[in-house]
Amino acid sequence: MTAVLDGLFDVLRRLQAIATDFLGSAGRACLFLGSVLAAVPSALARPRLVAQQVYAVGVLSLVIIVVSGTFIGMVLALQGYRTLVGFGAEESLGVFVALVTVRELGPVVTALLFAGRAGSALAAEIGLMRATDQLSGMEMMAVDPVRRVVAPRFVAGFLTMPLLAAIFSVMAIGVAGGHLMGVEVLGVDDGSYWSQIQAQVELKDIWNGVVKSVVFGFVISWIAVYQGYHAAPTSAGVSDATKTTVVLASLATLALDFVLTAFMFEGV
Amino acid sequence: MTASDTLVRIRGLHFRFGPRVIFDGADFDFARGKVTAVMGPSGIGKTTLLRLIGGEFKPQAGTIEVDGTEVARLGRHELFELRKRMGMMFQFGALLTDLSVFDNVAFPLREHTDLPESMIADLVLMKLHAVGLRGARDLYPEECSGGMQRRIAFARAVALDPMLVMYDEPFTGQDPLSLGVLARLVRKLNDALGLTSIIVSHDVAETLDISDYVYLISGGKVVAEGTPQQIRGSPDEGVRQFLEGLADGPVPFHARAIDYATDLLGTAPARRSQGVPA
Numbered sequence: 001m002t003a004v005l006d007g008l009f010d011v012l013r014r015l016q017a018i019a020t021d022f023l024g025s026a027g028r029a030c031l032f033l034g035s036v037l038a039a040v041p042s043a044l045a046r047p048r049l050v051a052q053q054v055y056a057v058g059v060l061s062l063v064i065i066v067v068s069g070t071f072i073g074m075v076l077a078l079q080g081y082r083t084l085v086g087f088g089a090e091e092s093l094g095v096f097v098a099l100v101t102v103r104e105l106g107p108v109v110t111a112l113l114f115a116g117r118a119g120s121a122l123a124a125e126i127g128l129m130r131a132t133d134q135l136s137g138m139e140m141m142a143v144d145p146v147r148r149v150v151a152p153r154f155v156a157g158f159l160t161m162p163l164l165a166a167i168f169s170v171m172a173i174g175v176a177g178g179h180l181m182g183v184e185v186l187g188v189d190d191g192s193y194w195s196q197i198q199a200q201v202e203l204k205d206i207w208n209g210v211v212k213s214v215v216f217g218f219v220i221s222w223i224a225v226y227q228g229y230h231a232a233p234t235s236a237g238v239s240d241a242t243k244t245t246v247v248l249a250s251l252a253t254l255a256l257d258f259v260l261t262a263f264m265f266e267g268v
Numbered sequence: 269m270t271a272s273d274t275l276v277r278i279r280g281l282h283f284r285f286g287p288r289v290i291f292d293g294a295d296f297d298f299a300r301g302k303v304t305a306v307m308g309p310s311g312i313g314k315t316t317l318l319r320l321i322g323g324e325f326k327p328q329a330g331t332i333e334v335d336g337t338e339v340a341r342l343g344r345h346e347l348f349e350l351r352k353r354m355g356m357m358f359q360f361g362a363l364l365t366d367l368s369v370f371d372n373v374a375f376p377l378r379e380h381t382d383l384p385e386s387m388i389a390d391l392v393l394m395k396l397h398a399v400g401l402r403g404a405r406d407l408y409p410e411e412c413s414g415g416m417q418r419r420i421a422f423a424r425a426v427a428l429d430p431m432l433v434m435y436d437e438p439f440t441g442q443d444p445l446s447l448g449v450l451a452r453l454v455r456k457l458n459d460a461l462g463l464t465s466i467i468v469s470h471d472v473a474e475t476l477d478i479s480d481y482v483y484l485i486s487g488g489k490v491v492a493e494g495t496p497q498q499i500r501g502s503p504d505e506g507v508r509q510f511l512e513g514l515a516d517g518p519v520p521f522h523a524r525a526i527d528y529a530t531d532l533l534g535t536a537p538a539r540r541s542q543g544v545p546a
Contacts, residue, residue, distance in 0.1 A: 133359075141351065
């Protein structure tokens with residue numbers, strides 16, 4: 001009996017430790033976010049720093065976004081055509097590809113790719129700066145690393161994510177993706193493809209996609225800069241920060257997508 | 269030494285990382301306009317001392333005053349104002365890897381002054397010329413050797429002509445030519461610009477050659493202090509061990525461990541597999 005109670009208390013102690021650790025990390029992350037947001041105006045006052053980071057996290061992510069968008073558009077067209085043709089509704093292929101992309105796959109897949117490509121790079125870069133004393137060096141030169149290093153990267157991530165999601169959606173729906181496969185290969189009428197999109201896709205759908213991509217961009221950038229800034233100053237620490245960024249950002253994207261979708265379609 | 273002669277005054281310094289005691293009641297006085305060396309074995313807390321003076325760490329007890337201001341009591345803004353009057357050369361340079369050599373040295377000038385770019389360029393080239401690297405201005409840190417990176421960090425540390433410059437192991441990794449030049453440069457710039465220099469090092473000969481005063485620390489305390497002549501002539505066993513690089517002496521060469529024979533014969537398998545505490 002005593003052994004059972006001891007085991008139970010041991011489990012409870014471990015759960016308490018996990019909960020305390022989680023709450024402590026969440027609290028530190030929120031405090032860090034506060035200091036980053038406070039530093040955003042000073043980052044915006046130095047647009048060259050932000051522009052450099054927009055290039056690093058945005059422009060350099062374009063290839064993977066364009067290629068992924070194109071292939072996902074083609075796959076959607078293939079899968080959608082097979083289903084729709086059974087009901088004689090293949091003319092609706094365009095709207096199928098467009099709605100799936102604009103509402104879901106555009107923001108979500110872009111966010112997952114963004115977390116893997118740009119989020120990991122942000123975390124690794126800041127973590128390495130920590131490990132090589134560059135952040136301490138700035139502190140000793142009376143330069144706040146949160147203002148000089150973190151805030152411009154955070155702003156850049158936050159700004160580029162919606163743009164990348166828009167480019168992804170255009171590629172998936174457009175002439176190289178869904179349109180190429182549906183119209184040029186499978187023979188769906190060109191006019192029907194575009195007119196159905198025009199008729200069925202509402203501004204609200206596009207707006208919902210934009211809101212999602214803004215939220216994902218904010219959260220992924222936050223996770224990446226937090227993990228990088230608080231990385232242990234060792235190679236294992238940087239590796240851990242990079243891995244945690246990708247895992248947490250991907251899970252956060254999928255969880256937030258569910259929550260946002262539930263709210264957006266509450267009245268439907 | 270009067271208070272006005274002392275730029276950095278440390279009293280009763282106690283500092284620990286978790287259970288590990290780094291300083292256990294140490295006192296230091298770093299005189300204005302002088303080059304003062306802090307020497308001691310690796311891992312003894314020399315770099316930590318510089319970080320304490322710079323306000324990166326706060327002591328658990330004791331006071332650290334820089335130019336009459338207690339560092340630990342300063343808010344972030346005041347601390348940054350104080351740091352603008354300090355320069356620090358990190359052990360491995362801590363250069364910003366995404367900036368060129370020129371931009372690294374220009375970094376503090378661009379961050380803290382409104383000088384026109386042409387004047388910043390002149391100042392940067394003067395500092396780089398002083399360390400012999402004017403010709404390397406367009407290189408990036410990864411294209412420079414460890415010794416070059418140290419000299420670039422040196423140029424950056426004095427870019428704002430600070431009142432206090434702290435050097436963390438400035439001579440490690442330098443070739444003999446650069447080492448001699450750098451050592452003389454530390455002395456020359458200190459005297460020419462009226463700086464106060466604190467050198468943390470375990471390069472005995474070069475450091476003693478250019479220092480006005482020397483502290484030798486061990487076990488969290490100052491174990492010897494004096495002019496280089498006094499230190500060289502000290503009969504103290506610990507001082508002799510450090511200066512002459514002897515394995516046997518008050519400071520053990522080996523980390524604390526179980527008996528060697530017991531360890532090799534494998535009669536303590538659990539401790540061996542878990543590692544032996546230092």
